[in-house]
Amino acid sequence: MNNGFYARLAFDNLKKNRKIYLPYILTCIITITMFYIIHSLYMNESILAMHGGAQIQYTLSLGAVIVAIFAIIFLFYTNSFIIKRRKKEFGLFNVLGMEKRHLGAVLIFETLYIGIISIVLGLVFGVLLDRLMYLIIARILRSDYGTGFYISWKSMLITFALFAVIFALIYLYSFIKVRISQPIELLKGENIGEKEPKTRRVMAIVGTVCLLAGYIMAICTKDVVMAIELFFVAVILVILGTYFLFTAGSIALLKWLKKRKKYYYKTNHFTSVSGMTYRMKQNSVGLASICILATMLLVTISTTSSFMIGRDDLIASRFPYDFSAQANATQDANDAMINDIHSLLDDNNLTIKQEVACRYLPIAATQNGNLISMQKDPVAMPFLLVVMTVDNYNNITGEKKTLADTQMILSENKMSYEYDVVKLFGKEYSVKEKVNAFVKDGFLANGTSRLVGGLYAIVADDTELNAIYEQYKLEYGENAGSIQLSYGLNLKGDEQKQVDFFKAFKDILQQKEYNAIIISRAAQADSYMSIYGGLFFLGVYLSVLFLMATILIIYYKQISEGYEDKKRFDIMQKVGMSYAEVKKSINSQILTIFFLPLVTAGIHVAFAFPMINKLLGMVALTNTALFALCSLCCFAIFSIIYVVVYLLTAKVYYRIVKNANKN
């Protein structure tokens, strides 16, 4: 036997097993393509040169690592499946007189063919599609496209090395598997009797309780703080619940159905219930994992796409003014800073469209009836009381309200205050009116009051504000803060000038040691843009990879079940079931197995929706309709792909079963 023989035999083997190998090779190619692309994007210097390119490249480097890890696990998994399927064939070769080392030689050639085809085609597609991905990223960053075809030789080399090692390991694994098994074992391979699964009632009940608890938490969450606290608890409960219910719950349910004789001994139910018991035992863990991963995928994709689509709103709310400053200093220092700003604006040929300056006093307070006092009781839920003058209020809103010394205007933020009077530091104010939320994001301690409740108390004038401040200092002692300044500007002039102004003022800030934080929309929005864009890109990219994995796993599961089913199918027909009846019964089982994870994932996402929506609100994405739309679209796309794959798989499956019938 010469080498040419093994080479030919290996080729024939692949051809003969193309039903199994074609999807595998396709997966290898796609995985390699995706790894090359993400790595070469990471190496691409023109992305680094773009606005926010650094953030994207950081995200891409993470993505490359994830793809690599995924490739190792996933290719190993599929290969082990293939080897299991081919045991009988190896056994036959073995019995026919091929030694294990000859089998090893055949395996080498097989792996070599697969490896070469996959790596070559993977890199070719990688290079071709790389440009497309580059353009997508450039679009996300709203940058110039640049020209030319980019090929990263380094990425090619790394891709080649990585996958050569993976294929070598896969070869070793297969060879060891074949080596340690006996010919008879190999021949019998897959035909070991399946035991009837045991009912684990406790696990099923625990699973139900976990899942319901998780769902209830998700629905009943009222505010952001609760959402943050409970989110991970809910996620863990739902994951546990899913696993328990898929494994123990499904079997408990099926066995319960079996016990109901009147139900069970009906033509339709009889075969499906016992068929499903058997399938669930083999597949439950895999299905639960697919369900969890699909849920995560859907959540990731719908949140990142909401960010992506809603990013203009997001940026508008994150940067309510072209330029803003938060100062925590004396009034004199603040006045000096504002003067500096004005003169620097003139230097940069920028003019003011709108200017807002607001002095306010933030107080961590507790409420007891109509008495508002400092937080002494550690149990009482604190809220943020922000005291400001009516002039500043008018300045922000453009209204013309007036107040007497003993009057207040209140604005509630995520809390409610039901009284007509406010007792604060010994003085009683009557509530003149209540107004809607008027404060823009990042302004007047708004960020803090998004977490805890907030109450804006608007008083008559600076005298009143200062009086309250003095009382506050007396009561809080050394813990007392100071009156703060929120300052915002909308400017006329192009973005580059605004960036220059921002940079110049940053220097002044350091020189003169003003105690202030400054934000510029023109200078800083890009990084947000690229963070959202990068996450979105990575989310979609990894989803594609994951989707492919899910599909392939299900495909293989169905194929292997097809081979097992063909025996059952035959027997049932011999016993007197018609072809149509058998087909109907099997069809309903495959459908259930296929769509169980998808439907469950959909339910999970639906229940998670209110909670995630609240969490998104915290990062200023308050557009519920947009998020709902994104979730629905993602689910729809996911389902469509799923259905297409189901149809393809079912076709192959029936071909397997039908062939058996003819023999």
Add this chain to the structure above:
Amino acid sequence: MAILEVNNLGKIYTSRLGGNQVMALDNVTFSVEQGEYVAIMGESGSGKTTLLNILAALDKPTRGSVNLDGRFLASISEKEIAAFRRENLGFVFQEFNLLDTFSIKDNILLPLVLSKQQYEEMHQRLTPISVKLGIADLLEKYPYEVSGGQKQRVAVARAIITRPKLILADEPTGALDSRSTDSLLDVFEAINKDGQTIIMVTHSTKAASRAGRVLFIKDGRLFHQLYRGDCTNEELYCKISDTLTLLATGGNKNE
């Protein structure tokens, strides 16, 4: 009264590429009386299995007809055939053909479930049969938990629970050891005594020697038949053995 009449049955297989024609059955005619126990013997390739497949309505003859209890198999439409099989015929196969996803009980009940019987009725039928076949203790077990002989008795139970007109057994002892073979043959004899008509295709002289009549097939033709008459099992065994020897050595003279 003849329950089964086979008239001038012929079956010709044409190989896939055309050309070669193989005569699997040639002009086979016989009839089986109600309550008879008939063994069909012959070497591999003699046409036994083809005959059985045609009797089971799994295959169609090229010539001739099969009439089961007044009905010609050829007249049954494709749609009805599955129902016809499960209501009129019971099958016992060499490799048991039990479903591993069903318990023993459910395997036995399968044909009844398929013909949409009430559970009470099923249960009433199951109990006496399982007692008679000695598998009453195994009902809740699964096929992989019981021995080959037990599996085959389960298969017999499944075959007779529909009260079929005819039981077709294809090498039922082929996968069994000698003790299980004996006990299975006892089972067949017992159900035959209760009036069940049985046709059994077999290689085994021992199995055939328990039947009431033995048909010999060679090269697709009915070659000979033996009636038990007053013979004991042992005597019949010797006669069958002699016939087989004749079949193997001098059979050609008959051509």
